[in-house]
Amino acid sequence: MQYRGLLLAGVLSFGIMPLAQSAESGCPAPALSRLSRHTVKSGETLESIAVRYNLIPTTLMGLNPDVRSGKATPGQELLIPPYNGIRVEVPAGQSLKDLAARYRVRADVLYEVNGCQQSPKAVFVPGVNWSPNEATKPALVGVSSVLSGSPLTGSSAISLGFGWYLPNGATKPVFHSGTDLLANVGTPVQAIGDGTVAFAGNQSTYGNLVVINHQQGYQTRYAQLAKISVKVGQTIKRGATIGTVGQTGTPTTPQPHLHFEVRSNSKLGWVAEDPIAFIRK
Numbered sequence: 665m666q667y668r669g670l671l672l673a674g675v676l677s678f679g680i681m682p683l684a685q686s687a688e689s690g691c692p693a694p695a696l697s698r699l700s701r702h703t704v705k706s707g708e709t710l711e712s713i714a715v716r717y718n719l720i721p722t723t724l725m726g727l728n729p730d731v732r733s734g735k736a737t738p739g740q741e742l743l744i745p746p747y748n749g750i751r752v753e754v755p756a757g758q759s760l761k762d763l764a765a766r767y768r769v770r771a772d773v774l775y776e777v778n779g780c781q782q783s784p785k786a787v788f789v790p791g792v793n794w795s796p797n798e799a800t801k802p803a804l805v806g807v808s809s810v811l812s813g814s815p816l817t818g819s820s821a822i823s824l825g826f827g828w829y830l831p832n833g834a835t836k837p838v839f840h841s842g843t844d845l846l847a848n849v850g851t852p853v854q855a856i857g858d859g860t861v862a863f864a865g866n867q868s869t870y871g872n873l874v875v876i877n878h879q880q881g882y883q884t885r886y887a888q889l890a891k892i893s894v895k896v897g898q899t900i901k902r903g904a905t906i907g908t909v910g911q912t913g914t915p916t917t918p919q920p921h922l923h924f925e926v927r928s929n930s931k932l933g934w935v936a937e938d939p940i941a942f943i944r945k
């Protein structure tokens with residue numbers, strides 16, 4: 665039951681996060697200048713507050729050190745950002761480009777989200793999930809012995825990577841929770857780790873979706889499939905064919921591709937990670 669809710673949260677991350685646009689500069693006001701405040705009422709949880717603002721709980725934990733235990737206490741005042749991401753102090757001598765590379769977001773998106781400032785002291789990095797070990801380990805480095813290889817045989821080009829991007833002709837960044845790997849419709853799709861099938865069926869924008877739970881709190885998702893060849897509860901080995909590439913659901917681009925996600929389990933839900941670190945291992 666909890667699982668179903670988390671899947672829906674995943675679907676929401678496909679959605680468009682609107683940005684307030686300043687008419688004069690063509691640049692939005694910096695995200696960090698647009699934080700609002702929420703006073704915790706009795707009966708509210710960190711999760712319910714996050715849902716109310718279309719955020720994930722870890723975003724609130726990152727911005728509000730008082731709730732990093734995962735608990736919100738009535739009367740507490742929380743800072744609420746306009747969309748998911750983390751606040752980062754810009755280290756001396758580092759540029760926005762350095763930060764964009766470190767967090768694997770597009771430099772132009774980072775620049776725009778932060779009000780087109782050349783050298784801000786602190787920035788909001790969109791789409792990055794706060795983690796308690798943030799200070800000691802680089803963000804978004806997927807190191808796991810349980811996942812390796814590619815879900816497609818041979819090398820396949822990436823048509824759209826993980827994270828925020830500006831679609832052609834659009835003025836609002838959109839968050840992409842996985843990586844799109846180009847492949848012809850009908851190409852076999854393989855599990856990239858041993859695991860158990862947690863979901864196999866049609867799921868809204870994901871189309872035909874297979875979700876596999878792995879050891880060490882990892883989950884992989886294979887979306888927009890044509891055919892599904894596994895069942896919920898089935899145990900599978902790395903390299904097993906789980907279905908074929910298709911164009912079901914709502915693909916981000918018209919070119920046929922596999923929408924592939926890697927998520928890690930936190931006590932607050934399945935958090936999307938950049939699949940590239942796993943695929944290229």
Ligand SMILES: [Zn+2]
Pocket residue numbers: 824840842843844916922923924
């Ligand atoms: Zn995609």
